Amino acid sequence: MSRLVNEAMCAERPVIRLPAMRSSRRRSAYDVVIVGAGFAGSVLAERLAADGGQRVLLCDRRNHVAGNAYDKHDAVGILVHQYGPHIFHTNSDAIVSYLSRFTAWRPYEHRVLAAVDGKTVPMPINRTTLNSLYGLDLKCESEVEAFLRSRAEPVEHLRTSKDVVIGQVGTELYRTFFEGYTRKQWGLDPSQLDKAVTSRIPTRFNDDDRYFLDTFQAMPLHGYTAMFENMLDHDNIDLALGTDYADLRQERLAPRVIYTGPIDEYFGHRFGALPYRSLAFRHETLDQRRFQPVAVVNYPDESVPYTRITEYKHLTGQVHRQTSISYEFPQADGDPYYPIPRAENAALYKQYAALAEAHPEVSFVGRLGTYRYYNMDQVVGQALAHYRRMSVPADATVGS
Ligand code: FAD
Numbered sequence: 001m002s003r004l005v006n007e008a009m010c011a012e013r014p015v016i017r018l019p020a021m022r023s024s025r026r027r028s029a030y031d032v033v034i035v036g037a038g039f040a041g042s043v044l045a046e047r048l049a050a051d052g053g054q055r056v057l058l059c060d061r062r063n064h065v066a067g068n069a070y071d072k073h074d075a076v077g078i079l080v081h082q083y084g085p086h087i088f089h090t091n092s093d094a095i096v097s098y099l100s101r102f103t104a105w106r107p108y109e110h111r112v113l114a115a116v117d118g119k120t121v122p123m124p125i126n127r128t129t130l131n132s133l134y135g136l137d138l139k140c141e142s143e144v145e146a147f148l149r150s151r152a153e154p155v156e157h158l159r160t161s162k163d164v165v166i167g168q169v170g171t172e173l174y175r176t177f178f179e180g181y182t183r184k185q186w187g188l189d190p191s192q193l194d195k196a197v198t199s200r201i202p203t204r205f206n207d208d209d210r211y212f213l214d215t216f217q218a219m220p221l222h223g224y225t226a227m228f229e230n231m232l233d234h235d236n237i238d239l240a241l242g243t244d245y246a247d248l249r250q251e252r253l254a255p256r257v258i259y260t261g262p263i264d265e266y267f268g269h270r271f272g273a274l275p276y277r278s279l280a281f282r283h284e285t286l287d288q289r290r291f292q293p294v295a296v297v298n299y300p301d302e303s304v305p306y307t308r309i310t311e312y313k314h315l316t317g318q319v320h321r322q323t324s325i326s327y328e329f330p331q332a333d334g335d336p337y338y339p340i341p342r343a344e345n346a347a348l349y350k351q352y353a354a355l356a357e358a359h360p361e362v363s364f365v366g367r368l369g370t371y372r373y374y375n376m377d378q379v380v381g382q383a384l385a386h387y388r389r390m391s392v393p394a395d396a397t398v399g400s
């Protein structure tokens with residue numbers, strides 16, 4: 001069982017106090033301090049403790065594990081995601097097999113509707129979307145393809161998020177589904193964002209209305225937090241929740257640090273602050289069983305202040321006479337949720353990455369540590385790969 005080294009833990013969990021960390025006896029009591037108990041930090045803590053036999057101190061400035069994937073039962077007992085909807089999907093058998101050590105799964109295929117022109121239509125754009133929006137009767141994939149080809153505007157060099165969409169579906173559909181949503185979500189016009197952002201959303205010629213096509217799509221059966229608790233349940237792991245690394249940094253608690261918070265913060269914003277996009281959430285519980293037909297409805301209209309509404313019972317399958325939803329309001333200030341993919345930010349990140357090279361005692365992993373717009377499975381993959389690299393003795397790579 002992992003131990004908690006301070007009191008700031010959720011009330012229902014036991015608090016086990018270690019001798020004060022500031023006493024000299026605790027110095028170098030650990031092999032590694034890991035900063036951040038999200039996917040990156042927790043996977044590495046688990047691997048280092050359970051496979052590597054190392055003593056790990058895992059700290060997080062929040063008073064819970066699971067990072068942005070944290071879920072909890074709200075006041076009426078509905079399982080909600082505190083930091084917005086997290087849907088697990090991957091094409092990697094290795095990642096599924098690793099996580100399956102800590103959770104069973106509930107199959108779940110995500111579907112999203114977009115509220116446009118007084119209707120809700122499937123997103124990503126597919127045959128149903130077009131027929132419903134324009135009152136058409138496109139009958140087969142080739143008709144849809146021909147329709148979209150007639151609207152698409154050739155773009156010679158696909159550079160920006162605007163180019164990608166215009167090149168596939170033309171200006172009108174771009175304005176309807178992408179322009180307002182993206183401006184709200186990122187505080188930038190799609191023409192100012194790397195093409196990677198809107199490239200996440202495909203265009204379909206058929207009726208498939210699933211948001212993701214990955215081979216594995218499921219939710220942890222008892223939620224993300226329960227999965228993380230299983231992952232971290234090891235004698236070699238101590239948890240310091242509600243603890244900012246800034247307060248431990250001088251303690252020299254271990255010879256090695258793995259940092260999964262924002263890399264620019266670690267270096268005191270030496271080259272300037274890396275931009276992140278944040279979100280505010282409005283969580284509500286309603287006295288009705290269902291609020292909307294699918295888990296997420298997007299609101300691309302720029303005059304609506306939020307981007308999407310999530311109804312959690314769709315994700316979890318929970319049966320309850322009430323329902324809990326959340327509205328997402330993007331904002332500049334607050335917790336860093338999204339690295340912002342654009343060339344100048346990548347260039348600034350590179351300066352920090354080069355500085356990190358000169359500090360072999362600390363490694364940077366995760367969405368904030370490597371400034372990458374990664375999904376959960378990608379972060380797990382990155383953390384597992386990092387562990388494999390750490391486990392290879394330095395001389396094993398010589399000549400290989
Ligand atoms: P995080 O989860 O951000 O964890 C980093 C942790 O470090 C945080 O808990 C933070 O408190 C802590 N920390 C930072 N600095 C310090 C410090 N100085 N001291 C102590 N602690 C510190 N991915 C999907 O695959 N599917 C989805 O549906 C999906 N939906 C998302 C929805 C939203 C709204 C957001 C924001 C992200 C979504 N993601 C989704 C992405 C997913 O959240 C990330 O890929 C994943 O959680 C990143 O894990 P991480 O460990 O790198 O970072």
Ligand code: UDP
Nearest residue numbers: 114123177178181182185197198200201298
């Ligand atoms: N997007 C959009 N309209 C939508 C859905 C997505 O413009 O209805 C754009 C927007 O820029 C968004 C990006 O596509 O940030 C990626 O969408 P995704 O759903 O993957 O975002 P995330 O779940 O990471 O917030």
